[in-house]
Amino acid sequence: MIRRYGEPVRPGQRYRRRPGVYAILLDGDQLLATHQAEPIPEYQLPGGGIDKGEHPIAALHREVFEETGWSIRIDRRLGAYRRFTYMPEYDLWAEKVCTIYLAHPVLRRGPPTEAGHTAVWLPAHQAVGVLSTPGDRAMLAGLLG
Template structure:
């Protein structure tokens, strides 16, 4: 059973399952997060949806690069959680199945290519409060022990 974080399931609402991969990128006492400006400005773990036919680890590398501009080295799978949410950019009610990996930022290759995203180094103590969803915050707390 994968733990649910965030808003409760809306009775009668149909949700589309959307698997995704996300990274906790630690360097010292900071993490590399992404700040997404739209639709609601928030800090997030970098990552996103796995495209049809794509494997999780290549999807993680692609998504982190798009959202932060960084090349990463994946260390290990940390865990997974579910979120039931409306995704306005896709006009979709989604059951997001979020698998989170510990990874290491290797090299900045350039700016994020994903529109509206900015790579931000956050102190981990600040990130525990500022990440935009409770699943991201819980996974960071788990990573920190």
């Protein structure tokens, strides 16, 4: 069973399963995160949904590049969690199945290509308190011990 974080399931609400991949990107004691300005400003682990027919690792490389402008080296899968949420940008009630990987930034290729995203470096221990989703915070806290 995959642990659930965030708001409770709403009785009677239909959710569509949306698998996604996200990266904890460490360089020493610094975390490379993304700041998304809309629909509400928040710090996030870079990543996102896996497109139909796309391999999860290819999706992770694509999403991290789009949201940070960096190429990465993936070390290992850390785990997964799920959360039930409304995604206003897609007008979708989603059961997000979030798989988290440990990775390292290798090469900055330019600015983020996804509108509204800014790459930011945060002290990793500070990031535990500012990442927007409880599941992301728990995965980072578990990694940092």
